[in-house]
Amino acid sequence: MCGLAGFWSVGVSDTSASPGIAWRMANTLRSRGPDDGGVWLDQAHNLALGHRRLAILDLSPAGHQPMQSACERYVIAFNGEIYNHLELRGQLEAADRAPAWRSHSDTETLLAGFAAWGVERTLKACIGMFAIALWDRQERQLTLARDRLGEKPLYYGWQGNTLLFGSELKALRAHPAFRAGVDRGALTLLLRHNCIPAPYSIYQGISKLPPGHFVTLPLHDATAARTAEPSAYWRLNEAVERGLAEPFAGSAEEAVELLHAQLSRSIGAQMLADVPLGAFLSGGVDSSTVAALMQAQSSQPVRTFTIGFDEGGYDEAVHARAVARHLGTEHTELYASPADALAVIPRLPSMYCEPFSDSSQIPTFLVSQLARQHVTVALSGDGGDELFGGYNRYLSARKVWSQMQHLPGFARQAAAGLLRALPPATWDRLFEMARPLLPRRLHLAIPGDKAQKLADVLELSDSQAFFRQLTSHWKDPASLVIGAREPQTRLTDPNAWPHSDSFEHWMMAMDAQTYMADDILVKVDRAAMATSLETRVPLLDHRVVELAWRMPLDLKIRQGQGKWLLRQVLYRHVPRELIERPKQGFGIPLDRWLRGPLRDWAEDLLDEGRLRQDGYFHPEPIRRLWNEHLGGRHNWQHQxxxxxxxxxxLTETRRHELSAHR
Incomplete structure (x- = not known):
């Protein structure tokens, strides 16, 4: 895992400062690549590529980047891993298109592929995760590319006459041309989704390259370069529609066998590394499946890692320990104190570069920090919920929506009022008291929050709006941000929706392209990279994704339980009694901490005078929610x-700007 950065300046004749600027941009990404760094300059065009390297494959200097192709036409800065690069080498050799190999790095394989096959064919041939900046010296064009599902980040945009690009925004900010202001529309999206979805970023004029896309900028034509639009080489919607049109027609047992074989191949390929490797293990279905299939292919105990909390309802370490014991992994766990978690909070603004508010970012950083003490690469189980129907909303949304349609308007209003009449903490206590009498399907985690969400959706008119409401924090964020309009996103653009056979499948496809790509993968990448840990997500091998979409819905959701098919794979390795329990999120007791140890910190940031002076928010609604939260009347932790x-x-950014100008 690495970091890349670079720039191209139009009409600049003095290039003497370019090496220093390129180094400064690259070195902001040192935690992504602590082992090596380099820059490459095309002085004639004032183009620079910068790179920081975390050595995973070929630890020798032969893997140094930026790297030039054997034919000297291409130069690349590359972040990621190409898991099938040895197969690609074999194809190049069989076609007599391979150079004399100088290393066994996947970077060199990529360059040979671009030289032999061109950009798009090579991207389609790759199985992996990546962000790429490729300079074609012959055609004088720069290509930026990103992997299919969005595991690796890539930002780019124009500041005046300079194109900036990089793995994280901090690299772009290090260039002296950077002058971008806050995009208030993007801020509304943060308030709705707790992240800023692609293609937006927190800065005006700076975009995220969408997953599965590449953009080619002809630097000999500045006008064309400024207006170049990304092109897709792979689309999830097409994989969804193709899979639903050509469904798997075999038996359930054959489906389990097929998925087991593909997951084993994908996980085996992602275990390739020249450095120590392990896995995150929560004891849930997804991470346990990855750990089990890793251990089945390893002659040595696999290293597994988990974080526990003593807070009731937030501790999964006991479950992870039981799974690790059964599998025989070399397991390491750390029980984090509230002080450990709170100490992470001051680091979050610089860790994420733009505002990001999924609070599970804190335990994700802690488990990454723990793993990095022992390994350089960790496999993660992310993606299982979106592919195999794991989220609770997939299980209940259709039933709830159908029942809602039969209720007259006044009844919905009354039901919503009843749900809001009791604070979430009271609902939690009532459910806990009634737990022995409730069927297992009603043994809910955080029932109070779910009651509030249900109250919010009782008045909606269509299923898509219902889903958007379920996945929103602030319901009308534009009314909170001064001078803002909420931009259109995939969730509000029907042209971006997949054609689906069911509401459940539609939700899964939308989550994969929004929540997973813009929240989950961002959270894991930044938290792990802050500790110089590479993470890999084998469930997002596009062959697994395409296979999952061939599977009928009743192989994913059965008898009120999600991930049926994935569970059957896991139960070949782990007894079901170690796994069967209500779904539990990877979180922290944020609601209680905001009323306790975080109260003074939060009060300072939410001070009415400060909010007015900063000029981004209308203070009144924020102060109202803050007071209601402190009084225990509602749990507004997410908002x-x-x-x-x-x-x-904002505070950290201003501090950094002041420091830079001294």
Whole structure:
């Protein structure tokens, strides 16, 4: 895993400062690549590529980047891993298109592929995760590319006459041309989704390259370069529609066998590394499946890692320990104190570069920090929920929506009022008291929050709006941000929706392209890279994704339980009694901490005078929610965390700017 950065300046004749600027941009990414760094300059065109390297494959200097192709036409800065690069080498050799190999790095394989096959064919041939900046010296064009599902980040945009690009925004900010202001529309999206979805970023004029896309900028034509639009080489919607049109027609047993074989191949390929490797293990279905299939292919105990909390309802370490014991992994766990978690918060603004408010970012950093003490690469189980129907909303949304349609308007209003009449903490206590009498399907985690969400959706008119409401924090964020309009996103653009056979499949496809790509993968990448840990996500091998979409819905959701098919694979390795329990999120007791140890910190950031002076938010609604939260009348942890993370990011950004100008 690495970091890349670079720039191209139009009409600049003095290039003497370019090497220093390129180094400064690259070195902001040192935690992504602590082992080596380099820059490459095309002085004639004032183009620079910078790179920081975390050595995973070929630890020798032969893997140094930026790297030039054997034919000297291409230069690349590359972040990621190409898991099938040895197969690609074999194809090049069989076609007599291979150079004399100088290393066994996948970077050199990529360059040979671009030279032999061109950009798009090579991207389609790759199985892996990546962000790429490729300079074609012959055609004088720069290509930026990103992997299919969006595991690796890539930002780019124009500042005046300079194109900037990089793995993280901090690299772009290090260039002296950077002058971008806060995009208030993007801020509304943060408040709705707790992240800023692609193609937006927190800065005006700076975009995220969408997953599965590449953009080619002809640097001999500045006008064309400024207006170049990304092109897709792979689309999830097409994989969804193709899979649903050509469904798997075999038996359930054959489906389990097929998925087991593909997951084993994908996980085996992602175990390739020249450095120590392990896995995150929560004891849930996804991470346990990855750990089990790793251990089945390893002659040595696999290293597994988990974080536990003593807070009731937030500790999965005991479950992870039981799975690790059964599999025989070399397991390491750390019980984090509230002080450990709270100590991470000041680091979040610089860790994420733009405001990001999924509070599970804190335990994700802690488990990454733990793993990095022992390994350089960790496999993660992310993606299982979106592919195999794991989220609770997939299980209940259709039933709830169908029942809602039969209720007259006044009844919905009354039901919503009843649900809101009791604070979430009271609902939690009532469910806990009634737990022995409730069927297992009603043994809910955080039932109070779910009651509030249900109250919010009782008045909606269509299923897509229902889903958007379920996945929103602030319901009308534009009314909170001064002078803002909420931009259109995939969730509000029907042209971006897949054609689906069911509401459940539609939700899964939308989550994969929004929540997973813009939240989950961002959270894991930044938290792990802050500790110089590479993470790999084998469930997002596109062959697994395409296979999952061939599977009928009743192989994913059965008898009120999600991930049926994935569970059957896991139960070949782990007894079901170690796994069968209500779904539990990877979180922290943020609601209680905001009323306790975080109260003074939050009060300072949410001070009414400070909010007015900063000029981004109308203070009144924020102060109202803050007071209701402190009084225990409602749990507004998610909405408040959105605002707090922006305020903390704004404070850190201004501090950095002041320091830079001294």
């Amino acid at each position: 408040l965390w959105d605002v707090l993370m922006f305020q903390a990011w």
